[in-house]
Each structure stands twice: as C-alpha cells, then as structure tokens.
Amino acid sequence: MSTKNLTENGLELNEQPDSSFTRRKFLGFVGAGSAAIASASIFTSCGKDDNPSNAGVNLGSGDVGILNYAYALEQLEAAFYTKVISSLYSGITPAEQSLLTDIRDHEVAHRNFFKAAISAAGATPLQDLQVDFSSVDFGSRTSVLATAKSFEDLGVTAYNGAGKLLTSAAYLTIAGKIVSVEARHAALIADLISNGTFADTTDANGLDTARTPAQVLAIASAFVKTKLNASNLPTS
Amino acid sequence: MNLQNILSEIEQKDPEVFDKLSDRRKAMKSFSNFAGKVALASIPFAFGGMLKKAYGQTPSDVIAVLNFALTLEYLESEFYKLGVAAPGLIPAGAPLTALTKIRDDENKHVQFLRTAITASGGTPVSFTAASFDFTGGNGTQAGPFVGVFTNYDLFLAVAQTFEDTGVRAYKGQAPNLMSNNDILTAALNIHSVEGRHAAHIRYMRKARQTANPGNALYVGNIKPWITLKMSNIGSTAVQASYNGEEITTQAGVNILNVGGQTFSAETASEAFDEPLTKDQVLAIVDPFII
Numbered sequence: 001m002s003t004k005n006l007t008e009n010g011l012e013l014n015e016q017p018d019s020s021f022t023r024r025k026f027l028g029f030v031g032a033g034s035a036a037i038a039s040a041s042i043f044t045s046c047g048k049d050d051n052p053s054n055a056g057v058n059l060g061s062g063d064v065g066i067l068n069y070a071y072a073l074e075q076l077e078a079a080f081y082t083k084v085i086s087s088l089y090s091g092i093t094p095a096e097q098s099l100l101t102d103i104r105d106h107e108v109a110h111r112n113f114f115k116a117a118i119s120a121a122g123a124t125p126l127q128d129l130q131v132d133f134s135s136v137d138f139g140s141r142t143s144v145l146a147t148a149k150s151f152e153d154l155g156v157t158a159y160n161g162a163g164k165l166l167t168s169a170a171y172l173t174i175a176g177k178i179v180s181v182e183a184r185h186a187a188l189i190a191d192l193i194s195n196g197t198f199a200d201t202t203d204a205n206g207l208d209t210a211r212t213p214a215q216v217l218a219i220a221s222a223f224v225k226t227k228l229n230a231s232n233l234p235t236s
Numbered sequence: 237m238n239l240q241n242i243l244s245e246i247e248q249k250d251p252e253v254f255d256k257l258s259d260r261r262k263a264m265k266s267f268s269n270f271a272g273k274v275a276l277a278s279i280p281f282a283f284g285g286m287l288k289k290a291y292g293q294t295p296s297d298v299i300a301v302l303n304f305a306l307t308l309e310y311l312e313s314e315f316y317k318l319g320v321a322a323p324g325l326i327p328a329g330a331p332l333t334a335l336t337k338i339r340d341d342e343n344k345h346v347q348f349l350r351t352a353i354t355a356s357g358g359t360p361v362s363f364t365a366a367s368f369d370f371t372g373g374n375g376t377q378a379g380p381f382v383g384v385f386t387n388y389d390l391f392l393a394v395a396q397t398f399e400d401t402g403v404r405a406y407k408g409q410a411p412n413l414m415s416n417n418d419i420l421t422a423a424l425n426i427h428s429v430e431g432r433h434a435a436h437i438r439y440m441r442k443a444r445q446t447a448n449p450g451n452a453l454y455v456g457n458i459k460p461w462i463t464l465k466m467s468n469i470g471s472t473a474v475q476a477s478y479n480g481e482e483i484t485t486q487a488g489v490n491i492l493n494v495g496g497q498t499f500s501a502e503t504a505s506e507a508f509d510e511p512l513t514k515d516q517v518l519a520i521v522d523p524f525i526i
Contacts, residue, residue, distance in 0.1 A: 102459065105499065106507040112495025113507075117487050160424040169411035174487055176407040176427065177508040181461055183431030184509075188460040191439055196334050198436035199341060199429055206344030207425035208432075236417060 056229035057127060059213075063168050064123040065233045069213050070175070071114035071126050073158055076223060077151050078104070078111040079131045084148070089141045096192065103148075103185050110178055117174070130225040145193050152186035153201055154211075154219055155179075161210035165234045183208070298416055299358035301409045304514060305423065306349040308405055310363040311521055312398050313342040315370055319395075322385040331388075331440060335395075338433050345426055352422065368524055370394065372473060375526040380473035389453045392441050397474045399434035400462060401512070401520055404477070406430060408511035431509070435460035441468070461506045476520050481510050 059068040081104035088097060118125040137143035159179035166172045187198035201208055211219075213230045221228075316339030319325055326332045350360040372394075373379025384390050406427035413420040438460045445454035452470040457463070465482040467474045484491050484504035491504035499507075512520075 099459070102461070102503070102506065105503045106461070108497065109491055109494065109499050109503060109507040112497060113486060113489055113491060116489045116494050120488060156428045160421065160428060163410065163424045164414075164417035164420050167414075169414060170487060172410050172414065173407065173511060174508075176410050176424070177486065177510060179424070179428055180403045180407065180431035180434075180509040181507060183428040184435035184460045187432035187435035188439060191436060196330050196337070196436075198334070198439075199337065199432040201432075202341060202344075202429055204344075205348045206341040206429060207348070207422065208428040210421050210425055 056227040058229040058231070059126065059233055060123065061232040062234065063166055063171050064118060064121055066162050066165050066213075067114055067118050067121070067123075067171065068126045069162065069217075069230065069233060070159070070178075071111065071118060072129060072224070072228060073155055073216070073220065074107060074111040074114055075126075075129045076131060076220060077155060078107040079129075080133065080136075080147065080151060080223075081107050083133060083136075083138060084144055087138045089144045090139055091141055099188060099192075100148075103188075106181060106185070127226070129228075132223055132225045135222070145189055148189045149186065149193060150219075152182055152189055154216060155182040156186055156201075157209050157211040158213070158216040160208060161212050161216070163210075164236070165213075167234075295357060298413060298419055299353055299356055301412050301423075302349055302353045302356070302358065302419070303361050304409065304517075305406065305426070306346065306353065306361055307363070307525075308402055308517070308521065309342055309345040309349060310361075311368060311524060312402065313339065313346050314363065314365045314368055315394070315398060316342055318365060318370065318385055319391050325385055325388055325391060327388070334436060334440065338395075338436070341429060341433065345429075348422075348426075352419070356419075363525075367526055369526050370524060372523040374523045379523055380471060389444060389448070389451055392437060392444065393453050393469045393471065393474070396434065396437045396441060396469065397467070397477050399430055399437055401477045401517060402430040403427065403434055403509055404512040405514075405517040407509065408513050408517070410511075438468075459506070462509065463502050464505050476516070477512075480512070481505060483508075483510060 059065045059072065081100065085097075085101055085104050092100075115125045133147075136147050156179060159175050159182065163172055163175055163179075166175065186201075190197040190200065203209060212235075213233050217228055217230055316335060320332070320336050320339050326335055353360040369375050369377055369379060370384050371377050371379035371381045373382075381390060381394050384394050406423055410420060410423060410427070413423055438458055441454060442458040445451070445458055448454070454468065455470050456466055456468050458468040462478065462481045465475075465478045465480065467478045482501070482505050484499075484501050486508055491507065492499055492501065
C-alpha cells in the first residue's frame with residue numbers, strides 16, 4: 001500500500017471530522033459527486049446522518065474555494081510525480097527522466113503557489129491531503145505514464161471548467177497560466193505513450209473539454225483518501 | 237493592412253450590430269432567429285445562455301474578442317494547409333500525420349468561431365491564403381522566414397512560434413470573456429488545445445535537433461514548455477513571442493522560494509505560461525498579414 005500523505009515533513013494527518021457537518025451538507029456532498037455515491041464506504045462510515053464519522057473536508061466557497069480545489073489537484077499531481085521520481089520505472093531513459101523531473105518541479109511549484117496564494121488572500125488553505133496510489137505500479141512505465149496521462153488530462157478539464165467559476169480576473173489569468181502548462185504536460189505524456197497522440201482528447205470541433213468540480217473530484221477520489229466536500233463551491 | 241485598426245474594421249463590417257444591440261426587442265427577435273441557426277450549427281454549448289448574456293451585457297466586446305481569435309486561427313489554419321500541401325516539405329509518417337492533425341484542429345477552430353460569432357449576432361472576419369505572407373514580410377514575400385514552405389526546419393520554427401503565441405493570446409483575452417460563461421469556457425477549451433499543439437511541435441523540434449545538431453535554427457534545450465524567455469529558435473524575429481515568459485513572481489508570490497522550497501528561475505518560468513495583450517499579439521502577427 002503506497003498510500004501516504006503529502007506533508008513535507010512526512011507527518012501523517014488523519015481525516016478530521018467536521019463538527020459543523022449537517023445532514024443537509026452531507027446530502028449536498030453526496031449529490032455533488034457520482035463517485036461519492038458509488039463509494040459505499042461513505043455510507044458505511046456514517047453511523048447517524050447527523051453525526052457522520054467523516055464529513056469531508058470542505059473546500060469552501062467563492063474564488064477561494066476554487067483556489068482550494070486547484071490546490072487539491074496540484075497536491076495530487078505533485079505527490080504522484082514526487083513518487084515517480086523517487087522510484088523511477090524500469091527502463092526509463094535519461095530524456096524521460098529529465099522531462100518527468102521538470103513536470104514534478106512544475107507541479108510542486110503549483111502546489112506551493114496555491115497554498116501561498118490562498119494564505120495571501122486571507123483564507124485558510126486546504127489541509128495536506130492523503131493520497132492513495134496503490135493502484136499504480138511505479139516500476140512500470142506503462143502504469144506510470146497511463147496514470148500521468150489521466151492526471152494531466154483531468155487537470156486540463158478541471159481548469160477549463162473552473163475558469164467560469166472565478167469572479168476575479170486576476171485568478172482567472174493565473175488559472176490560464178497554469179492550464180496551458182498542464183496541457184503541455186498532457187501532450188508530452190501522451191506522446192511518450194504513443195507519439196502523435198498529443199491532442200487525441202479533442203472533440204469534433206477541435207476543442208478540449210471542461211469538467212465541473214464534482215465530475216473532477218469523482219474521478220480524483222480514486223487516488224485521494226481524504227474526502228473532499230465541494231458542496232459550497234460556485235456552480236456558475 | 238494596419239492591424240492596429242483591425243478590430244475597428246471588424247466592427248465596420250457590421251455597422252448595424254450596435255443598433256440591434258441597443259434595442260432590446262430587436263435583440264430578442266435576433267435571439268429567436270438564432271435558435272434555428274443553432275440547430276444547424278450543432279455547436280456543443282448552450283447558445284441560449286450565451287446569447288442572453290451577450291445581448292444583456294457587452295456583446296460587441298465579446299464578438300471583437302472572438303474575431304480576434306478567429307484571425308489568429310485563420311493565420312494558423314492557412315499556414316498548416318500550405319505546409320501540408322507543399323510537396324516534399326514535411327517528412328511522411330509521424331511528422332505529416334501530426335501536422336495534418338494540427339491543421340485539421342485549426343481549421344475546426346476557424347469553423348467553430350465563425351459559427352459562434354454568427355450565432356451571437358456578429359459578422360465573422362474572413363481570410364484566405366492570399367491574405368497572409370508567411371515569410372513575415374508584410375506582403376513582400378521577403379521577410380525573415382523566406383523558404384518557410386521549402387525548409388522543413390524553418391516551417392517548424394514558425395509553427396512553434398504561432399502555437400506559443402496563440403496560447404498567450406487566448407490567455408490574455410480570457411478576462412475579457414468573463415461576462416459570458418459559455419464563450420469563456422469554449423475559449424479555454426481551444427486555449428489548451430493550442431498548448432498541446434505547441435508542446436508537440438516543440439517535441440518534434442527536439443527530435444530534429446538531435447538528428448541535425450548543426451542546424452542553427454535549433455538552439456539550447458528544447459522542451460515542450462517555455463523556459464525563461466527562450467524561443468530555442470535561431471532567429472531574433474520570433475523573440476517578441478517569448479518576451480515576458482521569464483517572470484518568476486505570480487500574484488505577488490515569489491515562485492523561486494515558494495513554500496520554503498527552492499526553485500530555479502528556469503523551473504519557475506516554465507511552470508507558468510504568460511499572457512499577451514491584444515496589441516502585443518497584433519504587433520507579432522502584423523508582418524504575416526497582408
């Protein structure tokens with residue numbers, strides 16, 4: 001089991017029950033993510049509706065909520081690539097190692113940036129998430145690159161979908177600055193898997209797609225042990 | 237063509253647009269007319285909300301941004317059409333397949349934007365291959381990129397510049413589309429595709445550099461992302477497309493030491509792409525438009 005948290009000092013953080021959690025919020029959370037519905041553990045962990053053992057960590061509302069949402073995704077990516085570089089897959093070429101190291105550094109910079117930016121906005125950054133990469137074989141090029149591709153493509157759709165949820169032009173620009181780098185990552189990873197597949201994600205109009213936070217978190221939840229509550233995020 | 241005036245020229249093509257937009261009833265009539273067009277257009281986003289917001293707020297601004305984007309998409313689309321059609325320019329196999337894919341994506345962007353502009357009550361600009369001078373000579377066909385359709389390495393250099401510029405252009409316009417969620421999202425969905433194209437062109441150039449180490453068009457360590465303000469192209473003519481990419485402070489946060497970790501200026505600059513203003517982009521593409 002390669003589950004580990006993302007804290008820099010390696011301390012394990014437990015999921016924190018939220019005493020303010022209510023039945024309404026719980027239902028809102030469940031409704032927000034189809035995967036959450038599929039995850040029976042959420043239901044089995046709730047002895048009573050009004051006193052669930054796991055409330056989910058609330059991402060918050062407004063622009064800060066979206067920043068926390070991005071911070072969560074960047075935590076996931078940074079943790080993944082940190083593991084990739086600390087346990088290189090067999091047969092990795094020097095060129096691949098260099099590129100994947102660059103990507104790790106970009107994602108760690110993104111992660112640290114969001115934490116700093118959220119604090120600078122006078123808000124409290126999301127806690128360090130616990131991730132679960134037990135489904136990834138870090139010794140296998142195929143497994144690592146397939147996971148990387150799914151994360152990068154997910155990140156692109158997440159930022160594309162989050163743009164309209166921001167009210168600050170400055171934050172929208174920041175999201176734009178990051179999403180095109182994620183798209184560059186996505187294209188490179190796709191090309192490493194099969195050269196020429198850099199933009200196979202496009203639809204009939206030649207566009208990438210956008211996902212809502214609920215859709216993104218449902219997919220990401222397979223790799224994140226910490227339950228996230230997106231119910232207070234803006235929806236338009 | 238003075239590109240600084242291009243947007244006002246765009247508006248001149250549809251002088252009635254402002255009259256239409258200033259009259260709510262006419263706007264609503266236009267709105268209902270568009271409903272029929274939408275079915276033909278089959279564009280995958282909600283035109284109802286788009287048009288309502290466009291007419292309720294600043295449609296001329298939104299349409300101007302879309303026409304600006306359309307201009308850039310035409311530039312790219314016609315460039316790749318000529319390149320793919322040029323005998324012996326692009327090696328068969330993976331290079332030709334990739335550049336054909338990019339050509340098709342850009343052509344789809346042209347069609348998408350034309351449909352979106354029309355359905356929003358605007359008039360899309362139109363360009364043909366004859367509208368452009370891909371040597372960057374402003375119509376003289378004697379600019380810094382002479383031979384762009386006979387020299388594959390030069391073609392890739394111009395392609396990289398167009399893609400990286402396109403990414404920066406869309407990024408710069410996103411705040412101007414915030415009044416319309418559907419159009420903003422569509423623009424972002426194009427923006428990331430341009431980023432994918434840019435990364436692949438750069439990946440192709442890295443491979444060419446490795447195979448042709450003496451070619452002066454290839455400079456430094458070419459990566460799928462932009463390092464500092466390096467073009468990695470042996471031409472000063474493209475530098476304006478990269479100036480400003482070197483910054484290492486984002487939203488007041490110093491990336492070089494963010495979170496108590498140390499990042500090189502290279503990493504800090506690579507991790508964030510930077511926007512260009514409309515005027516900056518127009519100045520860059522001006523030599524290519526006759």
